[in-house]
Amino acid sequence: MNRSTTVLMKIEESATVLSLLKSDLLPMEVVLSQFNSKLQSSSHLAVCNSLSMMLQDQKMLCGTERIIAFGIIYHCYSSQKPSFNPFLSEMISAACNEQLEKSERAFLLHLLQWNNYNNVKEILKQSAVDYIRSFDPSTHDFPELGELQREYGDKADTGPSSHIFADYSLKKLLHDPDVPRGCDPNSPEFDVQPGGNPRIGSGDRDEALSGLLENSTMGGLAPRWIRPCPPRYPVHQSELLWIDPDNKHELVWDDKMCADTSRGATVRDLLVKGLKMTLSPSEQEDITTELTNDPKLVYNCGITARKLPQLVEHNPQIAVEILTKLNNNKEILDDFLAALVNMDMSLHSMEVVNRLTTAVELPKEFIRSYITNCISSCENAKQQDKYMQNRLVRLVCVFLQSLIRNNIINVKDLFIEVQAFCIEFSRVREAAGLFRLLKTLE
Amino acid sequence: MDSRDPSSAVASDAARDASLLSEDAAVLSVTSTLAKSALSCFQSGKFEDCIDILIQLDQKQHNDPKVLHNMAIAEYFKGGCSKSKKLLEELNCVKKQSEELASAAREQVEAVNPGTNVSVSKDQFDSTVTTLNIAVTWFHMHQFTKSSSILEPLFQNIGRLNETIALQICFLLLDIALACHDAVKFSAVFDYMDKAFGVGFGSHEENGSTMQLSSNQGSKTSSLLSSSVVADTVAESSLCEETLDYDNVLAAEYDAEKRMKSVGHIPANNLLKTLSERSFSTADLKLELQLYKVRFLLLTRNLKLAKREVKHAMNIAQKRDSSMALLLKSQLEYAHGNHQKAMKLLVVSGIHKEAGTSGIFNNNLGCIYYQLGKYEASSQLFSKALRSCSSLRNEKPVKTFSLSQNKSLLITYNMGLLYLARGEPLLAAQCFQKASVVFCRQPLIWLRLAECCMMALQNGLLDRSEIRVNVVGKGKYRKLMIEENGHLELDGSTQCGKLSLPLARACLSNGIYLLNESLLNESKSDRESTLSVGMNETKEASSADHGEANTNSDLKEAKGGLNQDIMQSSLSAFKDIQSREKLLIKQALLANMAYVELELENPIKALAAANSLLQLPDCSKIYVFLGHLYAAEALCLLNRPVEAGAHLSAYLVGQDDFKLPYEQEDFDQWRMHTSSECEETLDSSTGNARDSVFLKPEEARGALFADLAALLATQGHHDQAKAMITHALTLLPNNVQATVTAVYIDMMLGRSQDALTRLKQCTRVSFVPGRLEVRAS
Numbered sequence A: 001m002n003r004s005t006t007v008l009m010k011i012e013e014s015a016t017v018l019s020l021l022k023s024d025l026l027p028m029e030v031v032l033s034q035f036n037s038k039l040q041s042s043s044h045l046a047v048c049n050s051l052s053m054m055l056q057d058q059k060m061l062c063g064t065e066r067i068i069a070f071g072i073i074y075h076c077y078s079s080q081k082p083s084f085n086p087f088l089s090e091m092i093s094a095a096c097n098e099q100l101e102k103s104e105r106a107f108l109l110h111l112l113q114w115n116n117y118n119n120v121k122e123i124l125k126q127s128a129v130d131y132i133r134s135f136d137p138s139t140h141d142f143p144e145l146g147e148l149q150r151e152y153g154d155k156a157d158t159g160p161s162s163h164i165f166a167d168y169s170l171k172k173l174l175h176d177p178d179v180p181r182g183c184d185p186n187s188p189e190f191d192v193q194p195g196g197n198p199r200i201g202s203g204d205r206d207e208a209l210s211g212l213l214e215n216s217t218m219g220g221l222a223p224r225w226i227r228p229c230p231p232r233y234p235v236h237q238s239e240l241l242w243i244d245p246d247n248k249h250e251l252v253w254d255d256k257m258c259a260d261t262s263r264g265a266t267v268r269d270l271l272v273k274g275l276k277m278t279l280s281p282s283e284q285e286d287i288t289t290e291l292t293n294d295p296k297l298v299y300n301c302g303i304t305a306r307k308l309p310q311l312v313e314h315n316p317q318i319a320v321e322i323l324t325k326l327n328n329n330k331e332i333l334d335d336f337l338a339a340l341v342n343m344d345m346s347l348h349s350m351e352v353v354n355r356l357t358t359a360v361e362l363p364k365e366f367i368r369s370y371i372t373n374c375i376s377s378c379e380n381a382k383q384q385d386k387y388m389q390n391r392l393v394r395l396v397c398v399f400l401q402s403l404i405r406n407n408i409i410n411v412k413d414l415f416i417e418v419q420a421f422c423i424e425f426s427r428v429r430e431a432a433g434l435f436r437l438l439k440t441l442e
Numbered sequence B: 001m002d003s004r005d006p007s008s009a010v011a012s013d014a015a016r017d018a019s020l021l022s023e024d025a026a027v028l029s030v031t032s033t034l035a036k037s038a039l040s041c042f043q044s045g046k047f048e049d050c051i052d053i054l055i056q057l058d059q060k061q062h063n064d065p066k067v068l069h070n071m072a073i074a075e076y077f078k079g080g081c082s083k084s085k086k087l088l089e090e091l092n093c094v095k096k097q098s099e100e101l102a103s104a105a106r107e108q109v110e111a112v113n114p115g116t117n118v119s120v121s122k123d124q125f126d127s128t129v130t131t132l133n134i135a136v137t138w139f140h141m142h143q144f145t146k147s148s149s150i151l152e153p154l155f156q157n158i159g160r161l162n163e164t165i166a167l168q169i170c171f172l173l174l175d176i177a178l179a180c181h182d183a184v185k186f187s188a189v190f191d192y193m194d195k196a197f198g199v200g201f202g203s204h205e206e207n208g209s210t211m212q213l214s215s216n217q218g219s220k221t222s223s224l225l226s227s228s229v230v231a232d233t234v235a236e237s238s239l240c241e242e243t244l245d246y247d248n249v250l251a252a253e254y255d256a257e258k259r260m261k262s263v264g265h266i267p268a269n270n271l272l273k274t275l276s277e278r279s280f281s282t283a284d285l286k287l288e289l290q291l292y293k294v295r296f297l298l299l300t301r302n303l304k305l306a307k308r309e310v311k312h313a314m315n316i317a318q319k320r321d322s323s324m325a326l327l328l329k330s331q332l333e334y335a336h337g338n339h340q341k342a343m344k345l346l347v348v349s350g351i352h353k354e355a356g357t358s359g360i361f362n363n364n365l366g367c368i369y370y371q372l373g374k375y376e377a378s379s380q381l382f383s384k385a386l387r388s389c390s391s392l393r394n395e396k397p398v399k400t401f402s403l404s405q406n407k408s409l410l411i412t413y414n415m416g417l418l419y420l421a422r423g424e425p426l427l428a429a430q431c432f433q434k435a436s437v438v439f440c441r442q443p444l445i446w447l448r449l450a451e452c453c454m455m456a457l458q459n460g461l462l463d464r465s466e467i468r469v470n471v472v473g474k475g476k477y478r479k480l481m482i483e484e485n486g487h488l489e490l491d492g493s494t495q496c497g498k499l500s501l502p503l504a505r506a507c508l509s510n511g512i513y514l515l516n517e518s519l520l521n522e523s524k525s526d527r528e529s530t531l532s533v534g535m536n537e538t539k540e541a542s543s544a545d546h547g548e549a550n551t552n553s554d555l556k557e558a559k560g561g562l563n564q565d566i567m568q569s570s571l572s573a574f575k576d577i578q579s580r581e582k583l584l585i586k587q588a589l590l591a592n593m594a595y596v597e598l599e600l601e602n603p604i605k606a607l608a609a610a611n612s613l614l615q616l617p618d619c620s621k622i623y624v625f626l627g628h629l630y631a632a633e634a635l636c637l638l639n640r641p642v643e644a645g646a647h648l649s650a651y652l653v654g655q656d657d658f659k660l661p662y663e664q665e666d667f668d669q670w671r672m673h674t675s676s677e678c679e680e681t682l683d684s685s686t687g688n689a690r691d692s693v694f695l696k697p698e699e700a701r702g703a704l705f706a707d708l709a710a711l712l713a714t715q716g717h718h719d720q721a722k723a724m725i726t727h728a729l730t731l732l733p734n735n736v737q738a739t740v741t742a743v744y745i746d747m748m749l750g751r752s753q754d755a756l757t758r759l760k761q762c763t764r765v766s767f768v769p770g771r772l773e774v775r776a777s
Helices: A011-021 A028-038 A041-056 A063-076 A088-095 A102-112 A120-124 A128-134 A145-153 A205-215 A261-274 A281-293 A308-314 A316-328 A330-342 A347-359 A364-383 A386-405 A411-424 A429-441 B006-043 B047-060 B065-078 B084-112 B128-140 B144-156 B163-179 B183-196 B203-207 B217-239 B246-263 B282-299 B303-317 B323-336 B339-349 B355-371 B375-393 B408-421 B425-439 B443-460 B486-496 B501-545 B553-599 B603-615 B621-637 B641-651 B664-671 B697-714 B718-731 B736-748 B752-761 B771-776
Strands: A173-175 B467-472 B479-481 B765-769
Touching: A011 A028, A011 A041, A011 A063, A011 A205, A028 A063, A028 A120, A041 A063, A041 A088, A041 A205, A063 A088, A063 A102, A063 A128, A088 A102, A088 A145, A102 A120, A102 A128, A173 B752, A205 B467, A261 A281, A261 A308, A281 A316, A308 A316, A308 A330, A308 A347, A316 A330, A316 A347, A330 A347, A330 A364, A347 A364, A347 A386, A364 A386, A364 A411, A386 A411, A386 A429, A411 A429, B006 B047, B006 B065, B047 B065, B065 B084, B065 B128, B084 B128, B128 B144, B128 B163, B144 B163, B144 B183, B163 B183, B163 B282, B183 B282, B183 B553, B282 B303, B282 B323, B282 B553, B303 B323, B323 B339, B323 B355, B339 B355, B355 B375, B355 B408, B375 B408, B408 B425, B408 B443, B425 B443, B443 B501, B443 B553, B501 B553, B553 B603, B553 B621, B603 B621, B621 B641, B621 B664, B621 B697, B641 B697, B697 B718, B697 B736, B718 B736, B736 B752
Parallel strands: B467 B765
Antiparallel strands: A173 B479, B467 B479
């Protein structure tokens, strides 16, 4: 693209080139061989580039200098066919430019080896001054621009950068004469007079020439495309990371290490089974014996408060057994009882509670919540079918009667609640019975 | 039981057990005593003693995988939790060994008792704990995907596991899902936990009919309440006067602390306890699950429900530790854009008082300040957060897993965003590179890194925005040499460290790759999820069928279903949000890619990127504009001017006028990550207007004029080009590129005097005298 590398000439190089341009009395051959010896081929392109820019300005270089400049451009690429010269198009357009001296145009045609212009070598033996002096314009005819372009244009190498911006890049100097207003900048009065004081607006052509040589770069002026940089992706409030502490996930010590795992294994396996189905009597017996043999087994038999409801549903006896064994540990038992209160009301859960009441002394608070829960379950069952509700009510009544008869609960504590329950469900025979029982106790 | 006689199997088992017992009884009692003392040494942090005992055990029980396992853990703690890689190797080795032993034991049993599926040695060679520990280690190394894939098989069979282990697995999975923003995974795990551990969460407990679970809660409650009241009032007094200075907040903090001390109580918060230390009473678990539910809702940006649920969490937490609930409440207010309230709640949560969580406090406060546009305070807070993280890491002795609270990589990411916002690409890139350990699977971090490169490029190439004119010669020979070549300073990018355009390109292609991958997975999982939902429905139907005895079951089912409904609906809403965001990121990635390729002189690739950008459905108008512009330029560089013109003329009105390529609203919407059909609108003033600057719509129109002018100029239509560039310069009066094009056109039209005037009038031209000066500059 137009990001060409900067090819600046060294100061010594530009001085050399300038002096060569001025050697108009030496045979051009000699000038060119000096060019070869003084400048490395790596800087040829830069030199040609600067020269071609200055050649575009018709007033920068004088006639002999222009001849030598074109000679250098030709010479740099003379080992190849003229059509490979990167400055071919400049040479062609100069050759056809009517404003230029005919001698110069003829010289270019020689360089291009156009038709019968074929004695380059002869011409280069002359000095630039001699060539111009001996030039006879009448013996030459000049081709049209189109003609030349057809001849060389197709073959012209467009160079390494061949996209439209680079192709159309323009190498042009802008005149910006710094002379007092109203003066003709072309008048010789502004040239530096040897010995005289420099006046405003005067300038030294050589100084400008070496400045141009030194400052020129490879690039040209091309239309520029506006390429906006994409906007930065906005930071959504969720991209900024708000941090919550997470649970501290610790490495876990394996406490099964060297533990006597065989002892409880049978019980644990049976209990896992017991969460899903009713165990056979012999299996139940096995569990009971194991639990009795090892009083600590109950704590790691695999049954936890959260698994209790399943066990209650399938093996109420075992559940009672476990709960009874847990009686020594208040905290764990509380957890288990809470699970009982919160589980769905059923025949089995009532059976468990009922049997538990006879086996151990349960916290009053627990029994109270359990009964409240039973009653509200019956009430909530309204939305479902009548049959289910009646069944549940009957169960609760029998359960309560049993509790009362066994003196597990003090009726006074729950009197109002139970009475209201009996009245609400008076259509159920058992509820009426319970009501009568309450009355007798009153 | 099946046809086989069950009692005989059990009997033979028992017989073998008995024989084993008699033989090994002596050894067992010795080893189990040793095992117990090893555990107690471990628990009290005496790792060397612990290892000594374990070595003794290993000599007795040669190559017992469980002994080796515990040895590896103890060694790890002894080494200050630094050799995670080594630990992983050892654990994997143990796991393999116990699996081999287990299968060998199975074969042996089968040989003795063909056909019976007894599980005598199940516990002995069970590698669940080892697997969990491997996953935990990966988790702390921020390798969430790995950790998750290791846990996956355990989660599949979670019903069979011991409850404590099961809970640990579930919580780890939840935290992984949150860290990966994986709402789908989260809801799967949460669903399970809700069903398995959440039973009995029903209405009873809320009615207050359950008994008190522990008696000592009463006293704790009162002191907790009083302290949080103090903090509350302090925070209120400091924040009521609208001043949100960092110092003020800190002063309030100190004040609160002082008063708290006079009360004589600092709230002990639960956050620092480890999972195993915490006993999971039903009530604790309930709070924990509720908090996770809120975090899920926050993750899925269901703010309305999050508000309701966080209130619920506060109610549950009242009796116990409420710091986490307050923190989540603060996050909720932050998400709502109520920054003052968020700040107040953050202070009230009290997490800054514990060394383990003060880094988190500072980070979160830093986020709030960032949103307020106060970058200075924000940066102070982030660095403070990083400091407290690193001091935590160096703490000795390592009793708890200090790595687990090491959030420094997340904070580093925030820091990166901050540096980017402050225009410091080098520092930002360093942060993102560090944080990429955690985020390397997320496309966004790659976009951010690419942005760092591009910002560095722009910062390093300020010269480019000027036209340099060499002034050569004096007086009548004075010439202006406008060999305009703005890219001279490209070498300047070396000063930007490792940031470069090729790096930007690599980052962007990473991002695009990851995004495509995740879009692919998304469409795949969509198909799968519809499948699994179908399965759930049949399951529910069947469970409703045989619920005859359970009168309450329907009620509870409905409640569970509600929970699930909430999760499902916010999940699907979140999926929409995510896919919309992915599309936005994809647009950004492709646009940046096209730009970078143009900068790197690869018009073919640039064109490809721009074309895929233009093909995206529902592309933002801003990116459509960029896509057209980049495509047109690439086509010009490929010598296809006609197609280039077609891209530009998409915006043509009539022959020679352009419409606005986008409106200011489009830009605002894009900046807020919203689209017109999204009802979630945030106050745009709260966002960071500085975050992304871009051409105003009128300027974009100017760019269209200028680019068409450039194109026409190359085609030799200088007169038309002149008209276009005049329009462009009225819209973009000082634009360098437009001025250059204008000068070019003037000169092509032979009006060098006009060109001269233009150059002299443009304020962004620097006239550079002579050569030596150029070098010196």
